[in-house]
Amino acid sequence: EEKTTKIIRKLDNDTENIIAQLENPLREEFNSKGLVVGYVQSGKTANFTALIAKAVDAGYRMIIVLAGIHNVLRKQTQIRLDQELTGMDDLGLTELGKIFIDEPSDMKRWLRLSTAGPFDQGEFSNKGKDPFNSLAKRSFPVLAIVKKNTTVLEALIQYFDNASQDSRDSIPLLVIDDEADQASVDGNAN
Secondary structure, three states, X not given: OOHHXXXXXXXXXXXXXXHOOOOOOOOOOOOOOOOOOXXXXXXXXXXXXXXXXXXXXXXXXXXXXEOOOOHHHHXXXXXXXXXXXXXXXXXXXXXXXXXXXXXXXXXXXXXXXXXXXXXXXXXOOOOOOOOHHHHOOOOOOEEEEEOOOHHXXXXXXXXXXXXXXXXXXXXXXXXXEOOOOOOOXXXXXX
């Protein structure tokens, strides 16, 4: 068997095992947590990218990826997920030889709350975003790649706080902490 085929099969099996541990996004209420650990350069981004695609197929509608504390890591993660999930090339990287999937049809198009724009321009903020209440009425998946930065996370919380409880309850959410070893949530905090 070809090496690439083995890698793809392993990625498919690994993500199937993880997705089987997630809650059914069609349940009325749920709250579950999990941890996936991987070595440096072991395919963690490929793994959670495939997991995101499968989670959206299963019914999760909002994906938030916490991408470390630095602009460069956030932007790198945004570009990678755009290459492999959204197909949106904000920086004209296809002209430089980078490969992006084709943008999906309107029915499957992603709404991104962050982009690969230069520096902080691509970072999540409330400026110019559709209100969360309007997102809840749509069926397409929503993706936000955010830094673990107080200002950015407060803006994200405010975005949710400005929405009705019905809207917040209507969108199954998957949060992935890409850099869980850095600036993670203090589980011992009150």
